Amino acid sequence: MDSKKLILVDDEEGIRRFLGLTLVDLGYTVKTAENGQAALELLKTFTPSIILTDIKMPMMDGIELLKTVKLQSPEIEVIMLTGHGDLDLAIESLKFDAADFITKPINDKVLEISLERTLEKIQMKSKLREYTVNLERLVDEKTQRIVELERQNAACQVIEGLSGALTSASNEMESGSGLFNELPCLVSIHNRYLEIVSANQLLKDRLGDVVGLNSFDIYSDRTSAGNACPVQKTFETGKGQRSKETFLTKDGEEIPVTVYTAPIANKEGEIELVLDISVDMTELQRLKDELLTTQHKFERLFDESPCYISVQNKDFTIAEVNRRFKEDFEDITGSHCYKTYKRSNEPCVECPVKLTFGDGESHQMETVVTTKKGEQKNVLVWSSPIRDAYGNINQVMEMSTDITEIRRLQDHLTSLGFMLGSMSHGVKGMLTALDGGIYRLESGLRKNDQDRIDSATKALKSTVNRVKKMVLDILYYAKSRELEMETVDASSFLTDTASLVAIKAKNAGVTFIQDIPDNLGPIKIDSSAMSATLVNFLENGVDACENPIERKDYSLSFSAARSDNNLVIKITDTGMGMDQETANKIFTLFFSSKGKKGTGIGLFISNQTIEKHNGKILVDSELGKGTSFTITIPCNI
Amino acid sequence: MSKKILIVDDDQEIRSYLSELFGDNGYETVTAEDGKIATEVAEKENPDLITLDLEMPNEWGPRFYRKLSQNEKLKRTPVIVISGLNANQYAIPKAIATLTKPFDADQLIAIVKETIG
Numbered sequence A: 001m002d003s004k005k006l007i008l009v010d011d012e013e014g015i016r017r018f019l020g021l022t023l024v025d026l027g028y029t030v031k032t033a034e035n036g037q038a039a040l041e042l043l044k045t046f047t048p049s050i051i052l053t054d055i056k057m058p059m060m061d062g063i064e065l066l067k068t069v070k071l072q073s074p075e076i077e078v079i080m081l082t083g084h085g086d087l088d089l090a091i092e093s094l095k096f097d098a099a100d101f102i103t104k105p106i107n108d109k110v111l112e113i114s115l116e117r118t119l120e121k122i123q124m125k126s127k128l129r130e131y132t133v134n135l136e137r138l139v140d141e142k143t144q145r146i147v148e149l150e151r152q153n154a155a156c157q158v159i160e161g162l163s164g165a166l167t168s169a170s171n172e173m174e175s176g177s178g179l180f181n182e183l184p185c186l187v188s189i190h191n192r193y194l195e196i197v198s199a200n201q202l203l204k205d206r207l208g209d210v211v212g213l214n215s216f217d218i219y220s221d222r223t224s225a226g227n228a229c230p231v232q233k234t235f236e237t238g239k240g241q242r243s244k245e246t247f248l249t250k251d252g253e254e255i256p257v258t259v260y261t262a263p264i265a266n267k268e269g270e271i272e273l274v275l276d277i278s279v280d281m282t283e284l285q286r287l288k289d290e291l292l293t294t295q296h297k298f299e300r301l302f303d304e305s306p307c308y309i310s311v312q313n314k315d316f317t318i319a320e321v322n323r324r325f326k327e328d329f330e331d332i333t334g335s336h337c338y339k340t341y342k343r344s345n346e347p348c349v350e351c352p353v354k355l356t357f358g359d360g361e362s363h364q365m366e367t368v369v370t371t372k373k374g375e376q377k378n379v380l381v382w383s384s385p386i387r388d389a390y391g392n393i394n395q396v397m398e399m400s401t402d403i404t405e406i407r408r409l410q411d412h413l414t415s416l417g418f419m420l421g422s423m424s425h426g427v428k429g430m431l432t433a434l435d436g437g438i439y440r441l442e443s444g445l446r447k448n449d450q451d452r453i454d455s456a457t458k459a460l461k462s463t464v465n466r467v468k469k470m471v472l473d474i475l476y477y478a479k480s481r482e483l484e485m486e487t488v489d490a491s492s493f494l495t496d497t498a499s500l501v502a503i504k505a506k507n508a509g510v511t512f513i514q515d516i517p518d519n520l521g522p523i524k525i526d527s528s529a530m531s532a533t534l535v536n537f538l539e540n541g542v543d544a545c546e547n548p549i550e551r552k553d554y555s556l557s558f559s560a561a562r563s564d565n566n567l568v569i570k571i572t573d574t575g576m577g578m579d580q581e582t583a584n585k586i587f588t589l590f591f592s593s594k595g596k597k598g599t600g601i602g603l604f605i606s607n608q609t610i611e612k613h614n615g616k617i618l619v620d621s622e623l624g625k626g627t628s629f630t631i632t633i634p635c636n637i
Numbered sequence B: 001m002s003k004k005i006l007i008v009d010d011d012q013e014i015r016s017y018l019s020e021l022f023g024d025n026g027y028e029t030v031t032a033e034d035g036k037i038a039t040e041v042a043e044k045e046n047p048d049l050i051t052l053d054l055e056m057p058n059e060w061g062p063r064f065y066r067k068l069s070q071n072e073k074l075k076r077t078p079v080i081v082i083s084g085l086n087a088n089q090y091a092i093p094k095a096i097a098t099l100t101k102p103f104d105a106d107q108l109i110a111i112v113k114e115t116i117g
Helices: A013-025 A036-043 A062-072 A087-095 A108-175 A178-182 A201-207 A230-237 A281-304 A323-328 A337-342 A352-359 A404-447 A450-478 A490-507 A527-546 A580-585 A602-612 B012-024 B035-045 B061-069 B105-116
Strands: A005-009 A029-033 A050-054 A077-082 A100-103 A186-191 A196-199 A242-248 A254-265 A271-280 A307-312 A318-321 A363-370 A376-387 A393-402 A486-489 A511-515 A522-525 A555-563 A566-573 A616-622 A626-634 B004-008 B028-032 B049-052 B079-083 B097-100
Touching: A005 A013, A005 A036, A013 A029, A013 A050, A013 A108, A029 A036, A036 A050, A036 A062, A050 A062, A050 A108, A062 A077, A062 A087, A077 A087, A077 A108, A087 A100, A100 A108, A186 A201, A196 A201, A201 A242, A230 A254, A230 A271, A242 A271, A254 A281, A271 A281, A281 A323, A307 A323, A337 A363, A352 A363, A352 A376, A352 A393, A376 A404, A404 A450, A404 B012, A450 B012, A486 A490, A490 A511, A490 A522, A490 A527, A490 A555, A522 A527, A527 A555, A527 A566, A527 A602, A527 A626, A580 A616, A602 A616, B004 B012, B004 B035, B012 B028, B012 B105, B028 B035, B035 B049, B035 B061, B049 B061, B049 B105, B061 B079, B079 B105, B097 B105
Parallel strands: A005 A029, A005 A050, A050 A077, A077 A100, A511 A555, B004 B028, B004 B049, B049 B079, B079 B097
Antiparallel strands: A186 A196, A186 A271, A242 A254, A254 A271, A307 A318, A307 A393, A363 A376, A376 A393, A486 A522, A555 A566, A566 A626, A616 A626
């Protein structure tokens, strides 16, 4: 703005002309107006820095003009010209922001100073305005810079965070540990310039070191940007993609993959990176196969384990059993183990499964169970908790190992140990009885007492028989006799054997029923050992009938049949029978239910003889109703 | 009047032997095949001496002896243990003698004579 422009407003023509010239001399461009109204009109076309105005004017006086100008253009300074007597008005005009006032008659020097002062004011104002404007702009600028800095800072943090994550991710990848590398997937991270930033070890192994390559380079069928590889699509759409693609390995092979991509956004929501997780379909198939193999292995292990395994629920019902369990016991999934194991309606006193549910520890128990075929088995029961993902025990696995053989061996050894004690006691009694017999015989002879001699002879014979039987039994047990196998006719062999017992049965008043067909065919056995064994069972049958609980008609039946290549012999008595506990022990050495009459060796040896023939004995007995032995021997022909 | 001996043993042969042995030496005998029967017989017969086997069915020797020693009438009756068990001398410490089967008949008779005459 030209600061030397000026409007002079006065109603007196002379003042306008005279003063105007003075002002022009002072270097001003001057326009004149005769009243306020005219001055305002002039302002529309001419913008001065200063207005010099008389106060008293027709139409619109100076005060009014001042007010209007200050309202319209506050930057124009107004100097008031006053005559005598309007000093009050002049002072009032200052209230309306007049720059100065000059009294008439106008002193040139005063006018010049006033104008200079006003111009100075204008300049200062202008500077101030400029400064204010600058300041605002500066504040804006600074603010913008601060905002920008903050934004950059935030972006930096995001990038730092991301790069930290990426570093740890790539460290994981490089160190071969961590999630990325454990994933059976090809994992890569891509930036917005479609460059591969990082990749896991598996991907590097398969595709080579691809870090720094273009995102599309890893695909076999994409050679340039702009062909919408999954990574690029993700950057464009902001959404994860899933598609089937083909990767090119470092050896030039193509591998089918399913590509999953996920965008990684920064703080502003812009996608910084894209995570590409690709699943090698061939790898997946391999893993599936492996899983299936493992499952099969586990199932085989479960089924083929040399023990009976059942998985039991919290209510002690059976959830699952293995094949061996099903082979030897009734599969009673949903019911209780003691029903099939023990034919009992009560759980065992120290049920290891119950203990395991209680304390989460493994427990052991040894017991005797009965198979569905009636075989007695010593088992070692071991329980183990099955925990879910939260560590709660929802099921317990119960494994029963068949230790019948071990127990048998142990029995054998233990038996040998206490054999001496047990035997010596029996032998001592017999020796005393022999002493007694001899004493009675001697004294009878001395006194010539025939009754005493007869009685002593009978006692001696009986005692000698007892000694003989015991010694023979012990010898049989002590000496592991080799079988002398020969082929015999099964029917004749069994009939001959039966005849050895017939008289004893008759004397005991037991009906002896024989059912031996004459077409059983040949069998290869040690006939003397087997005959002794069968006689043992038959005689036991007779003995069982000799200890009646109540008098009734007792019978012993001896039957045989051929089944496949086996001879199946059944010996059933209707005698006193045995409880389960006794039945469990009958084949134990030195176990006898006959008191002084039994040595506890007979059935032990019988059992061994049958086992040596690869045969089997099943016992089915009920107290008060009788016992049934089923002996199965292979014919070996 | 001859002295009476109660023979307690589950083996019939040994009961017969002891009966004759004691009879030949001038004693009267009664027998019992287990501890339970022995108690009844002892109550009834009031024997002067008892020979006792240890291992018997139903009620064995030591149990019988415990009952005997609680019986006012019988508790002073001398007992000779005749058993095939090892370490049987510990079973009945108050027995006047403990013989192991097969025992020496002369030794037994000597002990009996010394005890009851």
